[in-house]
Amino acid sequence: MDFGTINPILLVASLMVSATPILLAAIGELVTEKSGVLNLGVEGMMITGAVVGFAVAVNTGSPLLGFAAAALASALLSLSFGFLTQYLLSNQVATGLGLTLVGLGLSSLIGKPYEGMKAPSLADLHIPVLGDIPVIGPMLFQHDIMVYVSIAMIAAVWAVLKFTRAGLILRAVGESHDAAHALGYKVVHIRMMAIAFGGACSGLGGAYLSLVRVPQWTEGMTAGAGWIALAIVVFASWKPWRVLIGAYLFGGVTVLQLNLQAAGTSLPVEYLSMSPYLITILVLVVISARGYHGAPASLGRAFHASH
Amino acid sequence: MNRRTLLASAALALGLAGTAIAQDKTKVGFIFVGPVGDGGWTYEHNQGRLAVEEHFGDAVETVFQESVPEGADSERAMTQMALGGADIIFTTSFGYMDPTINVASKFPNVKFEHATGYKRADNVSTYSARFYEGRAIQGHIAGKMTKTNKIGYIASFPIPEVIRGINSAYLHAKKVNPDVEFSVVWAYTWFDPAKEADAANALIEQGADVILQHTDSTAPQAAAEKAGNVITFGQASDMGEYAPLPRVSSIIDDWAPYYIARVQAVKDGTWESTDTWDGIGPGMVGIGEISDAVPAEVKAEALAMKDAIASGEYHPFTGPIKKQDGSDWLAEGETADDGTLAGMDFYVEGLTGDIPN
Numbered sequence: 001m002d003f004g005t006i007n008p009i010l011l012v013a014s015l016m017v018s019a020t021p022i023l024l025a026a027i028g029e030l031v032t033e034k035s036g037v038l039n040l041g042v043e044g045m046m047i048t049g050a051v052v053g054f055a056v057a058v059n060t061g062s063p064l065l066g067f068a069a070a071a072l073a074s075a076l077l078s079l080s081f082g083f084l085t086q087y088l089l090s091n092q093v094a095t096g097l098g099l100t101l102v103g104l105g106l107s108s109l110i111g112k113p114y115e116g117m118k119a120p121s122l123a124d125l126h127i128p129v130l131g132d133i134p135v136i137g138p139m140l141f142q143h144d145i146m147v148y149v150s151i152a153m154i155a156a157v158w159a160v161l162k163f164t165r166a167g168l169i170l171r172a173v174g175e176s177h178d179a180a181h182a183l184g185y186k187v188v189h190i191r192m193m194a195i196a197f198g199g200a201c202s203g204l205g206g207a208y209l210s211l212v213r214v215p216q217w218t219e220g221m222t223a224g225a226g227w228i229a230l231a232i233v234v235f236a237s238w239k240p241w242r243v244l245i246g247a248y249l250f251g252g253v254t255v256l257q258l259n260l261q262a263a264g265t266s267l268p269v270e271y272l273s274m275s276p277y278l279i280t281i282l283v284l285v286v287i288s289a290r291g292y293h294g295a296p297a298s299l300g301r302a303f304h305a306s307h
Numbered sequence: 308m309n310r311r312t313l314l315a316s317a318a319l320a321l322g323l324a325g326t327a328i329a330q331d332k333t334k335v336g337f338i339f340v341g342p343v344g345d346g347g348w349t350y351e352h353n354q355g356r357l358a359v360e361e362h363f364g365d366a367v368e369t370v371f372q373e374s375v376p377e378g379a380d381s382e383r384a385m386t387q388m389a390l391g392g393a394d395i396i397f398t399t400s401f402g403y404m405d406p407t408i409n410v411a412s413k414f415p416n417v418k419f420e421h422a423t424g425y426k427r428a429d430n431v432s433t434y435s436a437r438f439y440e441g442r443a444i445q446g447h448i449a450g451k452m453t454k455t456n457k458i459g460y461i462a463s464f465p466i467p468e469v470i471r472g473i474n475s476a477y478l479h480a481k482k483v484n485p486d487v488e489f490s491v492v493w494a495y496t497w498f499d500p501a502k503e504a505d506a507a508n509a510l511i512e513q514g515a516d517v518i519l520q521h522t523d524s525t526a527p528q529a530a531a532e533k534a535g536n537v538i539t540f541g542q543a544s545d546m547g548e549y550a551p552l553p554r555v556s557s558i559i560d561d562w563a564p565y566y567i568a569r570v571q572a573v574k575d576g577t578w579e580s581t582d583t584w585d586g587i588g589p590g591m592v593g594i595g596e597i598s599d600a601v602p603a604e605v606k607a608e609a610l611a612m613k614d615a616i617a618s619g620e621y622h623p624f625t626g627p628i629k630k631q632d633g634s635d636w637l638a639e640g641e642t643a644d645d646g647t648l649a650g651m652d653f654y655v656e657g658l659t660g661d662i663p664n
Contacts, residue, residue: 010512116548216529219344223499258509261492
């Protein structure tokens with residue numbers, strides 16, 4: 001096989017960029033699911049974030065404001081899901097799917113005037129010292145700030161879940177909402193916060209698509225990224241660092257197969273194209289074959305204090 | 308026998324009822340593969356739909372469904388549209404071919420029009436545009452303008468239409484620049500901006516300085532613009548917002564005249580199953596303005612080629628042309644027949660890589 005024209009530095013650099021949207025969305029969904037809520041509306045929240053982030057960035061000229069607005073907008077949207085599922089006790093699966101549909105429709109409505117426009121670009125950081133290391137520097141340390149934010153987010157979620165009281169409470173709510181309630185924790189409030197966090201992260205992921213990775217607004221541009229983020233949470237068996245591995249693996253295989261094709265390798269492209277999905281399925285099979293998959297025990301179950 | 312007569316008269320009655328409604332208000336349905344705001348393929352079909360509305364005013368009603376996946380789901384969408392009283396349904400992607408035939412057999416009184424396919428029935432017409440004519444012009448400009456001699460091609464699915472485009476572009480690039488090489492990336496999607504952008508980036512990183520695309524979004528244009536020093540061509544739609552650079556020209560699909568003519572035929576009761584394949588000459592394929600980034604003499608040559616193709620004086624597939632495996636395809640001066648073109652499943656000599664199945 002000829003890897004001749006593939007530059008490994010650029011390959012790693014572009015896989016990090018390619019993985020960032022699903023990484024952000026997946027870590028948000030992980031927190032939501034850890035609290036026992038299954039929000040299938042990631043796709044809808046991502047695309048809402050993509051359009052709002054793009055619109056705000058275009059109007060203000062500041063991509064960072066765009067990201068902030070995207071996080072806010074998607075968090076608000078996710079709270080509508082939270083209100084329906086936590087207070088009105090609607091079915092989480094159906095409401096989540098509804099949220100996706102709402103997000104897709106809403107975004108194409110908001111996005112109409114922004115088609116074909118260009119967004120202000122987010123400058124790449126050149127981290128001093130680290131960025132100057134040959135090979136590793138351009139590979140890892142010359143990205144835009146959101147790539148590092150996404151990795152920091154993984155670390156933060158991991159640390160909070162593992163070492164803090166807040167993390168413990170969140171996990172308690174997700175494992176057994178009745179027990180957490182009996183201990184005096186406000187299950188619904190905690191879940192609402194987790195839902196909003198998940199929404200904000202999805203919004204950031206969507207905005208990363210429209211502001212950095214593509215960068216433009218096109219209707220329906222998430223094209224299924226939200227569903228992949230959901231799969232990665234399961235793939236990661238609800239562990240933050242594994243989300244990072246899953247997202248990079250997925251992003252990596254996607255970018256690698258396109259690069260291999262561009263380099264004219266003789267590998268049949270059908271297999272290359274399906275490889276990210278095959279690997280995901282394989283890992284899911286391995287995980288479930290081991291029996292323990294780490295899903296929060298109360299995942300997807302409705303809670304009402306009277307029950 | 309009795310039963311058959313009964314059925315026949317029932318069908319006749321239905322048919323009459325159908326015509327009665329048609330005289331009233333013709334309902335025109337569209338099935339789109341992407342969102343109408345994709346800025347490319349579906350956008351232009353939707354422009355055609357809007358032109359139908361404008362042309363006929365209150366005499367028609369149009370309905371459409373966007374982002375319909377190719378395959379079983381599209382059958383449901385078409386059935387729903389037919390049950391909803393559509394008189395004619397345009398299904399605008401290659402992958403709707405078998406679903407269109409299936410649904411059409413259940414609704415003999417509804418007319419179906421399938422874009423870019425080759426299966427017809429009494430109530431199913433096919434129509435397509437000779438995009439490969441535009442690809443010839445793109446190939447010419449690309450061959451002249453590339454500095455790295457590497458041209459990247461983002462292909463969607465390995466179907467004849469896409470393969471024709473690759474062959475046509477390659478032949479004409481090679482003609483003006485014998486050193487040119489094509490890298491073809493199969494994206495296996497018509498519309499996925501992130502993946503299209505990744506594909507464009509992969510090609511650019513490997514040295515391509517011209518990107519041709521056969522996918523529907525403007526994402527590769529944005530990627531090329533970001534990279535700088537890369538030229539692109541608008542696909543299906545003008546994508547003029549990326550002119551003068553990276554987008555130096557485009558292939559524009561103009562479906563409006565065809566849609567208006569076909570809807571008129573339904574209204575007049577003269578609709579028949581036909582196979583339409585029009586190119587630059589009749590105006591179904593337009594060449595977007597060639598920007599100033601293209602040197603004047605290259606632009607003049609490209610325009611001359613456009614005129615020659617439009618008048619029928621020049622055919623983009625004119626021999627001698629060999630197939631990739633070295634066997635002869637067209638002899639000196641011979642032009643390709645439509646049958647071979649419609650089913651094209653081979654690369655021409657000089658292209659590297661295999662066509663996936």
